Amino acid sequence: xxxxxxxxxLDFAVWRRSPWAILAxxxxxxxxxxxxxxxxxxxxxxxxxxxxxxxxxxxxxxSHIIEDDTDAYKLHVTSLARxxxxxxxxxxxxxxxxxxxxxxxxxRGHAVLDYTLNNVDIDFADxxxxxxxxxxxxFDAPQLGSSxxxxxxxxxxxxPNAYRVDIAEHDLRTTDVAFETYQTLPVILLLVLCxxxxxxxLLGSRDHERGTIVFLRQTPLGRCSFVAxxxxxxxxxxxxxVVPALVYLTEKHVIHPPRGHWPPFLAVLLGTAVFAAALGxxxxxxxxxxxxxxxxxxxxxxxLFFLGxxxxxxxxxxxxxxxxxxxxxxxxxxxGMRQSLFxxxxxxxxxxxxxxxxxxxxxxxxxxxxxGRSVR
Amino acid sequence: xxxxxxxxxxxxxxxxELQQLNRSRVxxxxxxxxxxxxxxxxxxxxxxxxxxxxxxxxLDRGPLAQSFVRQLEEAHNSFSLRPxxxxxxxxxxxxxxxxxxVTIPRDFDTAIAHGRTVLxxxxxxxxxxxxxxxxxxxxxxxxxxxxxxxHFPGIRLDPVERDLIGHDTGYIPYLIVSALALTSxxxxxxxxxxxxxxxxxxRTVTQWQLAPVHSxxxxxxxxxxxxxxxxxxxxxxxxxxxLGYGVVPRHPLAxxxxxxxCVPMFTCLGACAGALLRKTLPVAALFxxxxxxxxxxxxxxxxxxxxxxxxxxxxxxxxxxxxxxxVEWGFHGFDVTPESVPQNVLQLAAWxxxxxxxxxxxxxxxxxxx
Numbered sequence: 026x027x028x029x030x031x032x033x034x035l036d037f038a039v040w041r042r043s044p045w046a047i048l049a050x051x052x053x054x055x056x057x058x059x060x061x062x063x064x065x066x067x068x069x070x071x072x073x074x075x076x077x078x079x080x081x082x083x084x085x086x087x088s089h090i091i092e093d094d095t096d097a098y099k100l101h102v103t104s105l106a107r108x109x110x111x112x113x114x115x116x117x118x119x120x121x122x123x124x125x126x127x128x129x130x131x132x133r134g135h136a137v138l139d140y141t142l143n144n145v146d147i148d149f150a151d152x153x154x155x156x157x158x159x160x161x162x163x164f165d166a167p168q169l170g171s172s173x174x175x176x177x178x179x180x181x182x183x184x185p186n187a188y189r190v191d192i193a194e195h196d197l198r199t200t201d202v203a204f205e206t207y208q209t210l211p212v213i214l215l216l217v218l219c220x221x222x223x224x225x226x227l228l229g230s231r232d233h234e235r236g237t238i239v240f241l242r243q244t245p246l247g248r249c250s251f252v253a254x255x256x257x258x259x260x261x262x263x264x265x266x267v268v269p270a271l272v273y274l275t276e277k278h279v280i281h282p283p284r285g286h287w288p289p290f291l292a293v294l295l296g297t298a299v300f301a302a303a304l305g306x307x308x309x310x311x312x313x314x315x316x317x318x319x320x321x322x323x324x325x326x327x328x329l330f331f332l333g334x335x336x337x338x339x340x341x342x343x344x345x346x347x348x349x350x351x352x353x354x355x356x357x358x359x360x361g362m363r364q365s366l367f368x369x370x371x372x373x374x375x376x377x378x379x380x381x382x383x384x385x386x387x388x389x390x391x392x393x394x395x396x397g398r399s400v401r
Numbered sequence: 402x403x404x405x406x407x408x409x410x411x412x413x414x415x416x417x418e419l420q421q422l423n424r425s426r427v428x429x430x431x432x433x434x435x436x437x438x439x440x441x442x443x444x445x446x447x448x449x450x451x452x453x454x455x456x457x458x459x460l461d462r463g464p465l466a467q468s469f470v471r472q473l474e475e476a477h478n479s480f481s482l483r484p485x486x487x488x489x490x491x492x493x494x495x496x497x498x499x500x501x502x503v504t505i506p507r508d509f510d511t512a513i514a515h516g517r518t519v520l521x522x523x524x525x526x527x528x529x530x531x532x533x534x535x536x537x538x539x540x541x542x543x544x545x546x547x548x549x550x551x552h553f554p555g556i557r558l559d560p561v562e563r564d565l566i567g568h569d570t571g572y573i574p575y576l577i578v579s580a581l582a583l584t585s586x587x588x589x590x591x592x593x594x595x596x597x598x599x600x601x602x603x604r605t606v607t608q609w610q611l612a613p614v615h616s617x618x619x620x621x622x623x624x625x626x627x628x629x630x631x632x633x634x635x636x637x638x639x640x641x642x643x644l645g646y647g648v649v650p651r652h653p654l655a656x657x658x659x660x661x662x663c664v665p666m667f668t669c670l671g672a673c674a675g676a677l678l679r680k681t682l683p684v685a686a687l688f689x690x691x692x693x694x695x696x697x698x699x700x701x702x703x704x705x706x707x708x709x710x711x712x713x714x715x716x717x718x719x720x721x722x723x724x725x726x727x728v729e730w731g732f733h734g735f736d737v738t739p740e741s742v743p744q745n746v747l748q749l750a751a752w753x754x755x756x757x758x759x760x761x762x763x764x765x766x767x768x769x770x771x
Contacts, residue, residue: 049686056690063697063712072707087558096534099709112565114739115706130557137561144564145735146575149703151451151477155535157560158477158542164558165548169541172520185518187555188548190469192540193520196527197494219686227682312427316595320431320685324438327689331442337449340498341481346445363497372495 028246032254033261036228040262043227049319050223050266053326054216057336061208070099071153074108074117081128087138088123090163097156118143119153162188170194209279210362211335214355217267217294218326221301222308223319224262228255229309229396230318252306252393259302267298286365289374293361296381300354301326303388310396329355354384407618414622418596422630429630432592435685436584436634439692440641443580447573452481453536456490456502463510468550469521472543473503479539494526501525501536570733574648578732579701582724583692584638585663586670589631590688593671594678596623597764601679606764617761620672624760628668635660648732655742656731662749663724669756670720676763695721704737720752 040046075098077088092100101108101117108120122139130136140157144150162169166186174193175181183191232238241251271294274280282290305322312318331337332346333355339347350356361377364370422429457470473480483499490502504522512519523540527533548556597620600606609616639660642648650656674687698712699705699721705713716722723745726738730745738745 045680045682049683052683052686052690053693054690056693059694060697063694072709097538115704115737118703118707134557136558138558139561139563141563142565143704144566144569145729145733145737146572146703147478147569148451148572148575149707150564150569151479152535152538154477154562155479155538155542157562158545159538161558161560162541162545162548165556169544172518174520174522181520183518183520187553188544189513189516189518189553190544190547191518191520192544193522194537194540195522195524196533197524223686314425314427316425316681316684317427317431319682320428320435320591323685323689324431324435327438327442331445336442337445338497338500340454340500341449341452342445343448346448360497368495368497370495373497 028250029254029257032246032251033257036255036258037261037265039228039231040224040258041265046223046227047266049227049323050220051216053219053323054212057215058209058212061212070095070097071119071149071156072101072117073098073153074101074103074111074120076103076105076108076120076122078105078125079123079127083131083136084123084127087127087160087164090160091121094156094160097152097159112141112143115143118149119157121157206279207367208336209274210366211330211359213267213270213274213280213294214297214333214335214358214362215326215330216270217263217297217358218301218329218355219323220263220266221259221298222305222326223322225255225259225302225305225307226309226312226318226322227305227315228259228262229306230313230315232309233313234315248396249393252389252396255306255396256299256302256389256392259305260298263298263302267294280366282366283369286371289371289378290362290365292378293358293365293374293381296361296378296385297355297358300358300381300385300388303385303392306392307388307395310392329353332356334359354381357381357384403614407614410612410614410618411622411625414619415626416622418623418626419629421599422592422626428595432588432630433634433637435591436588436638437641439580439584439587440577440638440646443576443583443696444573447576451478451572453479453501454499455480455482455536456493456499457482457484458487458490458502458504459484460507461505461509465513465551466505466509469505469509469543469547472547472550473540476539476543476546479535479542490524494524497526499526503540566735570735574646575729575733576701577642577646578648578728579696579699579725581635581639581642581660582663582699582721582728583696583701585631585635585660585724586667586695586721587688587692588634588638589628589664589667590671590674590691591685592627592631593624593668593760594675594684594688595671595681596627597672597675597760598679598681598684601675602681616765620761620764621757624665624668624672624757627671628664631668632661632664635664642732650732651734652731654731656728659724659727659731659746659749662727662746662753663720666720666724666749666753666756669753669760672760673756673763676760695719700725700737706739720749723748723752 075091077084101111111117112120119140119142124139127136138161142150142153166188168184168186170192172184172191172193173182232241308321309318312321332350332353339350339356357377357380361374364374474482493499494502502524506519509519525533525536549559609619612619698716699719700716705716726745727742729735729737730742
């Protein structure tokens, strides 16, 4: 045990004196954090120009529907000429025109709402199409969405509308989690991955680069003790970066798990950290140059992060990728973290923990085999 | 005479750097992997942008119900409908496997045929506000299209769409092209930086002082070699885009020309970063970390001008902005910036020149200081 603690203490001391290694572990998650925040600005409202050419009351109604939908549009109410200029200058993504004679069209039952769309890609173009369809539906069916579903034997209330279909939306939770909060969670996971993988790997490659592996071979250390010590050192290195970040995010209420969910949340984090550190130790034993270790560490971390659902939702991926992600340990880490932080129950968390533990153990055994051989 | 000696030194430095890279095959291999990595990562991100996995619990299979389901399927790439039972839907939504469920009730056809309004229960896992907003917009959109399709009385307003571009472009084909600019930044940046940091770490940079030519020639030689290897990696990534993703460039000369311009520019930027850092260790992490925010804030997802003045102004601080503009024009024929393509090409050339000058200046200073 003493041997394990000595190796761990030594490795942690080396890590603390390696500012460049710490920087390398922190930069990718920091970049991802900035990305999430920038993305928050991109994924929300779309800039749209509204041209009202008919002064009639029906035109006013539809213009108010559009103006009030601040969740969908960042609106510029302007003239047709200026709207065209805004579209040409890419200051708006679409121009909606309520044409002359709109009220007459409504009276005849055939009014049109014209819009010109910059459709360079379907992501934002579809956002605008959906929003305009919703505004159009609201015009002829302002009562859309006001029906109430009957529950537990009680009869509901269906408010008739011109489209003959209404929706009864049932939200699973009382509040929506903001996009940036939802995505901050994977950033923490990326931090754990980068710190664990790079920490373990760089400590290993350093032994080869500085020739200290020769001294390690002379020491009366058991193979398992050495690997356990290195792993503990890498875990301490990871904790030295991750714990302050966690404390900060908890203080800011970004991390705010439901009552009783802290232990599973921390267990998932620990499982991920053990896996990452073991993988790092393995990588450091295989690759002996810090340059290649750093590049390989960042590449491996990014694959684990994205294939595990760090910046995606696994359910959105094609079936073959979903199957492939079953072999990606971080999938269980991310699933477990999301379940314990955002959901009321802990469905699937024991499975996630078991899978993470299995992957960590397998990587650990591989590390013991490879690293143990190199110090023998 | 001095020029001829300088050119000889440049060639020698390039040869030495190529030999060095030849000895670091793992590093070069990893750089090639990194080039493809970004394409994969961007594709994964693109897959999340649309078609939310949604359970369809269809209790009525009449023609009107089928028509409504079709409208849900065609609601602007909003849903990926997965038919299943209510019990299974409940289980999958609890496990986060699907994000919503839509139930077509038993009497759907009969009620609508009799002019009654049918209530469609929709359960939404509103864990993520962004996804939830998309769903909230998509269902009324499907309802509106369904009503218009069947010309129900009382529907007085129709939207009429005119598109600036004759065809829609999928999110992944759009993203993957801008990812090539990002790949250039990462690959050329890393190799450019490593070419310089290696000199500091091996302490051979002191020997540059003894060279009978200006250190700019030596640096240029090393960067030419780094740029050549980068060009190969980026070329491989471009081939993957063309052959693997089927995105054929509309203006091949512009597309590959822009990438060719990106390589020396980002190699010089890398050299500049390497001269400042003097350590190889954080180089890969730095370029990877820089690449992600740079990518988003350079118009990779949509024309950056849509995001308002501030974001647009910030985007101009990165050469990736102009690179994406030219590459998107080359591959898709799109103008994604208010600036014209020649203006963006000029900006790229200016970035390349400025980066080279800064790299030489920084390195010259470092050499003199040592």
